[in-house]
Amino acid sequence: MLSYRHSFHAGNHADVLKHTVQSLIIESLKEKDKPFLYLDTHAGAGRYQLSSEHAERTGEYLEGIARIWQRDDLPAELEAYIGAVTHFNRSGQLRYYPGSPLIARQLLREQDSLQLTELHPSDFPLLRGEFQKDSRARVERADGYQQLKAKLPPPSRRGLILIDPPYEIKSDYQAVVQGISEGYKRFATGTYALWYPVVLRAQIKRLLKDLEATGIRRILQIELAVRPDSDQRGMTASGMIVINPPWKLEQQMTTVLPWLHKALVPSGTGHTTLNWVVPE
Numbered sequence: 001m002l003s004y005r006h007s008f009h010a011g012n013h014a015d016v017l018k019h020t021v022q023s024l025i026i027e028s029l030k031e032k033d034k035p036f037l038y039l040d041t042h043a044g045a046g047r048y049q050l051s052s053e054h055a056e057r058t059g060e061y062l063e064g065i066a067r068i069w070q071r072d073d074l075p076a077e078l079e080a081y082i083g084a085v086t087h088f089n090r091s092g093q094l095r096y097y098p099g100s101p102l103i104a105r106q107l108l109r110e111q112d113s114l115q116l117t118e119l120h121p122s123d124f125p126l127l128r129g130e131f132q133k134d135s136r137a138r139v140e141r142a143d144g145y146q147q148l149k150a151k152l153p154p155p156s157r158r159g160l161i162l163i164d165p166p167y168e169i170k171s172d173y174q175a176v177v178q179g180i181s182e183g184y185k186r187f188a189t190g191t192y193a194l195w196y197p198v199v200l201r202a203q204i205k206r207l208l209k210d211l212e213a214t215g216i217r218r219i220l221q222i223e224l225a226v227r228p229d230s231d232q233r234g235m236t237a238s239g240m241i242v243i244n245p246p247w248k249l250e251q252q253m254t255t256v257l258p259w260l261h262k263a264l265v266p267s268g269t270g271h272t273t274l275n276w277v278v279p280e
């Protein structure tokens with residue numbers, strides 16, 4: 001079942017949080033010259049046109065990236081992310097939103113590499129087209145979870161693994177934990193960043209318990225809620241679970257999370273969370 005299309009949601013509050021965390025991790029990895037791998041298991045189409053029928057129908061980006069990209073009081077921690085968004089909107093009008101693979105493409109260096117997988121029959125060719133001329137990238141129509149076994153550890157022994165499934169099938173909640181433990185067995189020093197939506201809080205409590213039960217340590221949870229928890233109103237919050245976060249990430253998020261919350265949710269509803277699920 002592949003009915004999810006990210007084009008309906010591109011640039012929403014969840015993307016803003018996800019891509020902020022993604023860009024901060026990439027910038028930290030770049031502090032050493034040694035190359036690293038960026039592995040994106042559920043890569044999507046790459047580029048999203050915000051004037052498309054899909055994006056216009058939901059208008060989600062209007063309450064996400066549109067609220068922040070031209071602010072003149074951006075925290076320094078958002079510069080890399082917003083710089084990547086601006087690169088695709090040089091006219092000064094917000095027309096395109098870069099998904100995670102294009103943000104990585106902008107931020108990675110010559111010596112780094114990208115491994116991207118996407119299964120959707122319409123989104124895969126779009127993604128492949130974006131990377132045709134990029135010799136650093138390998139784009140495959142393949143199952144993202146399998147990559148956690150097949151592509152790890154990277155030869156450079158450094159890397160960020162972004163796991164961003166649509167959760168349209170309930171088994172995704174178990175598959176991510178299984179996938180992470182498979183990856184971690186092969187590559188325990190990698191940074192793993194898992195995105196999650198809060199639709200039913202009980203599902204996330206369970207997910208965190210299952211992750212704890214793997215025995216993996218250094219698990220940081222970063223969450224931004226735009227509404228109070230509710231089991232009747234769709235996604236009220238989203239979060240990132242980061243295993244082996246760069247040492248600066250927690251500190252960076254103490255500045256960025258409250259700023260994002262205030263900028264994205266002017267009414268002040270919802271909450272932010274920054275919490276070690278499992279410490280050192």
Ligand code: SAM
Pocket residue numbers: 002004005006018040041042043044045046098099100101117118119120123142143144145164165166
């Ligand atoms: N990571 C992207 C970004 O931030 O721009 C968005 C990805 S979207 C949330 C999830 C994507 O996963 C969808 O495009 C969907 O087609 C794809 N997908 C679903 N199941 C998959 C699987 N088992 N392996 C790889 N891709 C999958």
